[in-house]
Amino acid sequence: MNRPPVRDDLVAMAGYHSPQVDVEIRLNTNEAPEPPPEMFMRRLLDELSQLHLNRYPDRTSSVLRASLANLHEVDPSEIFVANGSNEVLQTICLTFGGHGRVAASFEPTYAMYSQIARSAQMNVVEGLRDEHYRVSVNELDRVMETYEPAITFLCSPNNPTGTPESPELIKRALERSSGLVVVDEAYGQFAKFTALDFLRGPEPPESLIVTRTFSKTWSMAGARLGYCVAPSWIVEEFDKVVLPYHVDSIKQVAGRLALDFVSEMDERVNRISVERTKIERALRELGLVVWPSEANFVLFRSTNPLFPGDLIWECLLDRSILVRNCSSWPLLEGCLRVTVGSPNENDLFIGALQEIIA
């Protein structure tokens, strides 16, 4: 049979790789360890039973956007919602990227920036983080001056390192860039600072987009819902590339209801942070290098040649514990990333590591 060729620029591209292995303890994709509150689920089922599924959804997601606007103290015209923040990133690339334009990221970081940018036919430029996995002012300036990116992706706190960006660095990116600055705050509720403050201040920048997701802190990875806060002129431009009715009515309801449970979410974030501290301490006691995290995961490295990252990853898998193996990523040689799970899962993970390394 004849197989028609895919796009020339896709031939050399690999897809997104995060193995979905069937294990007992899944600590590899930074999901929340707890389901959303019981009351949320009950109210969701109740509202869904009254939904007119024969009708198309509200194309502008007006009620959900108004609720999000209320949460962030901005105008609904400054909110864009989509199927996960990945669809937000894709919409940004389709609107401001395209053939020959440059997207910049700072490695190591979330792999989807370059992946999505390439699929939108952009040229990807990868700056490098410093030894603390922060974006230095020098490196930022170098990338901005050399490549004049149409889109610059910053991730705060950064996945997979857990390090936040400083407000000063984001401010500098906004000053130096002639293009868009996207700050991905998928783990924003864990951090001390949010770039949303820039958008709420007097004279908000015209080129800043802050993305958020329901996948992590909201315990709703299965719902595929994300959004961004951006100047309204940007949100209007998105309408040109986004598919009509892309956000279904079920998730519009789910997102709006979730926002009635902000304090439960905050408490969950606190519980996860306590557990994260426990994990960080245990890993250090095992002699592993640990980077201080402001998210729901911990990056660590074994410097013991007897126990390289790959081996630890396999030994954990033998015990039905799956973490993320980052050891082949740029600047992450020997590194593994563990998502903070339930207290019991974390104890089992720590116990297994002690067994493996001892």
Ligand SMILES: *Cc1c(COP(=O)(O)O)cnc(C)c1O
């Ligand atoms: C998990 C994650 C996302 C979430 O993507 P969704 O499509 O909303 O599930 C976005 N950015 C980063 C950095 C992440 O780690």
